Amino acid sequence: MSGDGRAVSKPDTAESHNSRTVVLENGRIVTPSAVIGGPLLLEGDRIAGVDRNAADADERIDVDGSLVMPGLIDVHGDDIENQLFPRNSRIDIDLALMATDRATLAAGITTKFHAIAFEDAPEDNRSSALASELVDRIEESSLLADHRIHARCELTEAESVRGVRSVLEADIVGLVSLMNHVPGTGQFETVEQFKEWYVGSADHTEAEADEIIELRRSVGADELERRIETVVSEAETAGVRVASHDDETAREVDRLADYGVDMSEYPITMDAAERAAERGLWTSMGAPNLVRGGSQWGNLGTAEAIGAGVVDVLCADYHPPSLLKAPFVETGESLPERVRRVTAAPAAAVGLTDRGRIEEDARADVVVVDPEPGPRVECVFVGGEEVSRTGGVR
Incomplete structure (x- = not known):
């Protein structure tokens, strides 16, 4: 690779x-x-x-x-997870990759960054071991689209940080994103929202949700900062761009931009998106949010952010057909401008100058x-x- x-x-x-x-x-x-x-x-x-x-x-x-x-470029697609666990039971990785490859092409995507979560989250069928296995199999596979690796680093988990540092050292990753899924921040604005997701959607007991909350809150602020600095520095050495994830405030954007982050991925408030634009970061949001007409979590809407001029890139997230549909959603802009968000802009954001x-x-x-x-x-x-x-x- x-x-x-x-x-x-x-x-x-x-x-x-x-x-x-x-x-x-x-x-x-x-x-x-x-x-x-x-x-x-x-x-x-x-x-x-x-x-x-x-x-x-x-x-x-x-x-x-x-x-x-131009062929579409998806810098964050985690739909391989749905192919690998179609009904919460795992199927063969090669079969899942083949199905993902065909779905990728059907959506017009010619360059695909698989957003692979190095995260211990059994409720989402995620683990660092599975992430490493997926990276290896994608590297070895003969597929029709151009498949690349977006390594998602859960900063609250030491094993996740080790896994992402390992793929950076091995020169097999094209984008890294920094996640900090601490209850009460980011996507889960309150602890109650976090519990609602884990007890309802992820089928955990309340006691299990409390255990996850305690584990993720146990990492001190100084240690989190050290992990951010380490991952960003090693990514920079490897020539790999870094994205922040679920930015909530302008202050948070400033803090991560000062470390050298290149992209704000899924900012959840207008303040965060506007600050990312002011700091010269690439701002990426989900195409399903645009196609659906809003965030399923009540966060910043993609259409609203586009109207404010603070969205550079759209990504498929979990639904490749939405990336194809996105340029045809009316935003008051020309078709070339809308197409740019799913082609030239994501290419530039990750440093691909040839497509x-x-x-x-x-x-x-x-x-x-x-x-x-x-x-x-x-x-x-x-x-x-x-x-x-x-x-x-x-």
């Missing part, structure tokens, strides 16, 4: 990537600044020309008026999308290689 956290999906060969030319005809191309008509020329693993044809192309595909967009836009010499990660009534993905190219096609293109 490369130093930017990429799990290599397919070997590059001269036959598959270095010379083959494909023309996508009769499409509406979503460029960084406009939607234009005309052909798109792919050559090898690159975009060779926008509104450019080639009479001697190896293949011509008529997309019949559909949109031609996320339809322009000459960018990596040929391209999706053909029929926006009505779906949207529905009709064709997917990953690194110039066609990996999926349905009806509607020929």
Whole structure:
């Protein structure tokens, strides 16, 4: 695996990537600044020309008026958990990965950062041991999309910190996020909300919930700060971006930005989101929040934050189809601006400079999308290689 956290999906060969030319005809191309008509020329693993044809192309595909967009980039998707535990009992990891890969492509996602929680949370089917196993299997697997690792570090758990530091040292992670799920902060604003989740949704007794609360509150503030400093420093040494998670206040954003955090992920208040923007952090929020019309926890709504100009990136979270739907939710902005939040902006946020836009010499990660009534993905190219096609293109 490369130093930017990429799990290599397919070997590059001269036959598959270095010379083959494909023309996508009769499409509406979503460029960084406009939607234009005309052909798109792919050559090898690159975009060779926008509104450019080639009479001697190896293949011509008529997309019949559909949109031609950059492949979507998901920097936080934990839907592998649902595939691995479909009814709270575990299935084979390889089968889960294959199903996730296909669902990823069906949502138009060509670069996927699996948000893997290094966290001892049996109620959510999470453990550091399972996280390490998932990382290893993703690294070894031959999949169609470009699969990468987003390591989620639960700062209240020493084992989680050790696990994330281990994958950083092994050079197999592309993004780290810092979580601090202490009851009464962040996503769970009160201890009562924390208990409600663990007793109701996670099927724990109240005594078990109290035990979890006590455990997570047992880590002192000085130790938490030391762990933050260590993880951020080691990520910086590895060239890996770091996100904070569930920021609640402007003060919290300032504190983490001072440590060197690059992204505010799921800020739960407008104050936190606005401060992140002021500090120059990338701000990432959930596409399901936008598509659904609000936060399921009563926190900051994605649409409200977009209206305030403080959302750079949208991610799939637990529901990849929402990432595909998000650019087609009306926000008063142009389609290229909305598409940017799921393509070029997430690419830039994690330091991927070769993809996320339809322009000459960018990596040929391209999706053909029929926006009505779906949207529905009709064709997917990953690194110039066609990996999926349905009806509607020929």
